Amino acid sequence: MIELLAPAKVNLCLRVFGKTDSGLHNLDSIVVFCQFGDKIRMRLAEKDSVAISGPFAPMLAATKSGDNLVSTARDAFRDNVRNNGGKCGPVAIHLEKHIPVGAGLGGGSADAAAVLRGLNKLATTPLPHETLFAIA
Known part of the structure; x- marks a missing residue:
């Protein structure tokens, strides 16, 4: 069993300017990650949950x-993992949700990042950090 904190983030300042070629907004931001956040527990399992x-x-x-x-x-x-010839079996994930949904504290993104970190710890062949960044 792996337990991870998915920390909330607070934007101390945020500047939105222009758009990228893909239509997304450019951002400048200074953020602080909190000791408060969601908790993720995960383990290998017989089926995904x-x-x-x-x-x-x-x-x-x-x-x-x-x-x-x-x-x-x-x-x-x-x-x-599978596209690169590896195996990744089923995993049971438990999300203990403490960050308010839609509050701008980055809860969903933090949860996803924690899941990627946890799966990489469970993997028989961990992915390089660059690959995790690309997936994120």
């Missing part, structure tokens, strides 16, 4: 399990 608990779980419970960044990160990691 995502369980959500915690004070802000009801806000995510209304979405389908495939519609959250935890599942998306798991699937992207697995696809990358």
Whole structure:
């Protein structure tokens, strides 16, 4: 079993300017990561599962399990491993949701990043950090 903190982030300042060729906005930001955040527990399992608990779980419970960044990160990691000839079996993920959904504290992104880090720890052949960044 692996346990990880997915820390909340606070933007101390944020400047939005111009757009990239892909239509996304350019950003300048100074952020601080908190000691407070969501908790992710994961382990190898017989089949994939995502369980959500915690004070802000009801806000995510209304979405389908495939519609959250935890599942998306798991699937992207697995696809990358398999596309490179590796194996990545089923995993049980438990998200304890403490960061309010939609509050601008980066909860979903932090959860996805923690899942990628955790899967890399569980992997028989870990991916290089550059590959994890590309998946993210």
